[in-house]
Amino acid sequence: QKEVEQDPGPLSVPEGAIVSLNCTYSNSAFQYFMWYRQYSRKGPELLMYTYSSGNKEDGRFTAQVDKSSKYISLFIRDSQPSDSATYLCAMSAIYNQGGKLIFGQGTELSVKP
Amino acid sequence: DADVTQTPRNRITKTGKRIMLECSQTKGHDRMYWYRQDPGLGLQLIYYSFDVKDINKGEISDGYSVSRQAQAKFSLSLESAIPNQTALYFCATSDPGHPEQFFGPGTRLTVL
Numbered sequence: 001q002k003e004v005e006q007d008p009g010p011l012s013v014p015e016g017a018i019v020s021l022n023c024t025y026s027n028s029a030f031q032y033f034m035w036y037r038q039y040s041r042k043g044p045e046l047l048m049y050t051y052s053s054g055n056k057e058d059g060r061f062t063a064q065v066d067k068s069s070k071y072i073s074l075f076i077r078d079s080q081p082s083d084s085a086t087y088l089c090a091m092s093a094i095y096n097q098g099g100k101l102i103f104g105q106g107t108e109l110s111v112k113p
Numbered sequence: 114d115a116d117v118t119q120t121p122r123n124r125i126t127k128t129g130k131r132i133m134l135e136c137s138q139t140k141g142h143d144r145m146y147w148y149r150q151d152p153g154l155g156l157q158l159i160y161y162s163f164d165v166k167d168i169n170k171g172e173i174s175d176g177y178s179v180s181r182q183a184q185a186k187f188s189l190s191l192e193s194a195i196p197n198q199t200a201l202y203f204c205a206t207s208d209p210g211h212p213e214q215f216f217g218p219g220t221r222l223t224v225l
Contacts, residue, residue, distance in 0.1 A: 041219075044203070046213050090156075105154060
């Protein structure tokens with residue numbers, strides 16, 4: 001079993017829809033949770049970063065962490081065609097694992113006009 | 114200018130050839146990483162370096178070697194390339210105490 005599981009999709013939604021992307025994990029030592037967005041033929045770019053449990057909002061994006069369920073989510077409101085990309089979750093237990101990030105497989109999202 | 118650069122961006126080579134991929138950064142970060150990305154597998158860590166004298170193996174280091182020439186430069190070598198090393202390769206950097214990593218644009222490597 002992988003430490004981090006993410007549904008690879010692909011996920012296709014109409015423009016304006018609310019998108020929910022999710023990851024589950026097994027290592028209770030993870031404290032730092034990130035979402036990266038990767039456009040085709042580009043490197044991953046950091047989208048959201050959350051420490052421990054709770055919510056964090058940035059514009060149309062909201063990241064949620066539920067450590068009791070070992071489950072994290074990224075919500076995208078009013079989705080746009082420019083949001084079409086692969087979304088990768090990543091996690092770290094910075095002191096236990098020397099800062100290494102563990103990535104999910106990525107979810108491919110397509111937002112149709 | 115990009116903070117993390119990788120050269121070459123694309124490379125096609127033959128089985129058995131030695132290949133070097135280079136990464137440079139202007140972010141002033143101490144930590145540097147090499148990942149490979151395969152469809153459906155996400156990013157897998159090959160090697161990482163916390164400073165010039167500290168280099169560590171990641172999950173999939175077999176068949177790869179690295180060199181940290183300076184704080185800003187970290188190279189990945191494939192001593193004798195094989196077809197299953199065909200993948201996207203990414204370099205990343207981070208600061209100690211900050212878990213978020215910043216990625217370069219990637220190198221697409223094809224081994225025939």
